Amino acid sequence: MNNLYKVVTLILLSFLPFSIAKASHIIGGELYYRCLDKDLHLYEFGVKLYVGCTGAEFAYFDDPIYVAIYDSIENANPSNPLDPIIEFSMPLPPTDTLVNNTYNLCLTAPNSICVEEALYKSTEFLPDKAGGYFMTYQRCCRNAIIANIVDPGSVGASWYLHITEDALAECNSSPVFKNYPPTILCLDHPFIYDHSAFDYDGDSLVYELCKASSYNYNTWGIVTEPSIPPSEEFSVPYLTGYNESYPMYAPTDSMKIDPKTGILTVTPTKAGTYVVAICVSEYRNGKLLTVNKRDFQFTVLACLETYYADFTYNPDPCIDGLIQFNNTSVGVNWVDWDFNIDTLSTDTSTEIHPFYKYGEYGLDYQVKLIINDSLDCVDSITKTVTIPPAKFVGIDFVKACVFDLTTFSETTYVNQYNGAITKWEWEFGDGGTASGKEVSNIFGDSLSFYLTKLKITTENGCVDSIIDTVDYFSLPMTDAGEDTLIDLGKSAQLHGSGADTYLWSPAEFLNATNIAEPLATPVDSLTIFYLLGTSKEGCQKLDSVKVDARKPQIIIPSAFTPNGDNNNDVIYLIPLNITKLEVLKIYNRWGQVVFETNDLTAGWDGTFNGEPQEVGTYVYYYTAVTPAGSKFTGKGNIALLR
Structure with a gap:
């Protein structure tokens, strides 16, 4: 066996561990090749x-599988025309489970279908050759439940690709089918499926239904040396009524x-x-460069048609009016929501x-959900959705006089979704x-009002706040x-003002309080009277006034001796609580004024017109002004002695 030098990179998509007894159940497969480097003749x-x-x-993937590449029939080895040019194994890579897609939006596949895919890869050098090559993979056997071939449990599966001489010359890559094969077709329902392929070189592709292949070789299980050329392959034995063009029972729409x-x-x-x-x-x-084949086992079953519309809703615990809608419908492909705001065209989703x-709270709305609109499996439901009342944060306070205690309380409302309030935080603005x-604060008069803030926190973590203007009574x-x-x-007449009611003290010196x-009418020389003024709001302010009650008095000696000895030569007034002397007159016994002055500091030296006056008794009279501005008069006698 002539094995060429090879570089192998293997990747596989698998399903489950392997059971020898059931290893034969392959349900489909396909081959491909891709030119990686023309000069090196390197292919994947x-x-x-x-x-x-x-x-x-149920079956396990083989690990490894065996692939053979043959010379063309025209250039086979005459001594051993069945001898492959290259034979190699491919180990099992990771696997993938296919999605059970019915390709019908209203139908659901039964859970009994499960298909896994494995993609084995290998990189080989393949030199140009007249007539090209054949790549082949063979395996026994197919599943016994297949309905369109004879004795399916004894029929093998074979795939091959002809890599033509022209394909080699142009470094061609074969087409690769784009999509997974369909795992299920729904009984009595039209089936439409994109079975197209992708071509790396952008070549023209033509599709047709063709024969599934077996092989003429008495080998069971794994074919370790697929040693027959493609000429020995043949079509699977179709049951009467079936063939490659009519592989499935579908008399109306084949x-x-x-x-x-x-x-x-x-x-x-x-x-x-x-x-x-x-x-x-x-x-x-x-x-023609290449013909590629996908051979797959199509399963036809009654699909499920379960669908209905339903939903629940949950108000957001913190954001007023925000509702989360939970679609609990079954068999949903797409949805249309109408949130029942008649004045809006944007109330849909x-x-x-x-x-x-929602912008309004505490109201009921008829919310409608439609599923699968425009399909046969359309359904709808309308439910009453109640928007909870909005939470409200309010401040209540008893307006007080400035410098007195202002008491606060909250007037907050929270709904059942917000949760109970767990924290109140106040900032009074001062x-x-x-x-x-419930809290309190004493405000000063530095501002005419204060911006007081209350922030609440609920047990569900909601936070809200309000700022209110708080003023006071002046x-x-x-x-x-x-x-x-x-x-x-x-x-003294007291003059109170600036209040609505008054209270004077001490009461014993007042005619009214x-x-x-x-x-x-004070009895002491200095009395302080206090006035407590009260506004109509009950605010009070104290002021005071001083009343100075003084006793006026002028003292005049009863005699003096104007003899020039500088001792008691001049008689003076001695004023007490007198602010002004209007007149002082001294009379002799004949009623003649011998001295007159309005100067409190002036005195009589016992002379009149420069002449000493005789010894005797003289009469005086004075008029003075008290500090209160009243007149104060007096008279008396003085003796002039020598």
Whole structure:
């Protein structure tokens, strides 16, 4: 066996561990090749296999698999025409489980179907050769449940690719089918499927239904040396009524494939498992380069048609009016929501689980959900959605007089979704803070009002706040008037103002205590009277006034001796609590004024017109002004002695 030098990179997609007894159940496969480097003649070869992963079709992937590349028939070795040019094994790579897609939006595949895929890869050097090569992979056997071939459990599976001389010369790559093969077809429902392929070189592709292949070689299980050329392969034995063009029971709408697009259509009317082969031919400039085949086991079953519309909703615990809608529908392909705001055209959504914020609270809305609109499986439901009342943060306070205690309480409302309030945080706007539901603060008069903030936190973590203007009652402009000077024994009129009610003290010197202007008659030289003024809001301010009651007095000696000895030569007035002398007159015994002055500091030296007066008794009379502004008079006798 002539094995060429090779570089092997192997990747596989698998399903489950391997059971020797059931290793034969392959349900499909395909081959491909790709030119990686023309100068090096380096190619990547791929074998994609499918097995069942549940039930009677359960099987394990082979590890490894064996692939052979043969010379063309025209250039076979005459002595041993069955001898392959290259033979290599491919180890098992990781596997992938196919999605059970019904390709019908209203139908759901049963859970009993499970298919896994493994993609084996190997990189080989393949020199140019007249006539090209054949790549082949063979395996025994097919599943016994296949409905369109004879004795399927004894029929092998074979795939091959002809790598033509022209394909080698142009470093061609074979087409590769784009999509996974369909795992299920729904009984009695039209089936449309894109079975097209991708071509790396952009060549023209033509599609057709073709024969599934077996091989003429008595080997069971793994074919370790697939030592027959493609000439020995043959079609699987189709049961009567079936062939490659009619591989499935569908008398009304039989299976067809568009030769240009690769779109496969059929309406199966009989449940079962059918082998179907799709061939894609690659042409370049009218020349055939490669024919690639996918051979797969199609399963026809009754699909599920379960669908209904339903939803729940949850108000957001913190954001007022925000509702999260939870789509609990079954069989959903797409949705249409109407949130029942009659004045809006934007109150809709196509999201599966949308959010919507309502602008009004405490109301009911008829919310409608439609699923699968425009499909046969359309359904809808309308439910009443109640928007909870919005939470409210409010401040209540008892307005107080400035410098008095202002008490605060919260007037907050929270709904059942917000949770109970767990924290109250106050900022009074004057630098003061507090915590609790009911608090107090003393405000000064530096501002005419204060911006007080309350922030609440609920047990669900919601935070909200409010800022309110807090003012106060000003103090009355209580004024007790100007300080007053009176003569002792006289009364002073007090002048209170600036308040709504008044209270004077001490009461014993007043003719009334609860009027603005009482009469004060103090008995002491200096008395302070206090006035407590009260505004109509009950705010009070204290002021005071001084009443100075003084006793006026002028003392004049009873005699003096104006004899020039500088001792008691001049008689003077001695004023007490006198601010001004209006006149002082001294009379002799004949009534003649011998001295007159209005100067409190002037005195009589016992002369009149420069002449000493006789010894005797003289009469004086004076008029003075007290500090209170009243007149003070007096008279008496003085003796002039020598």
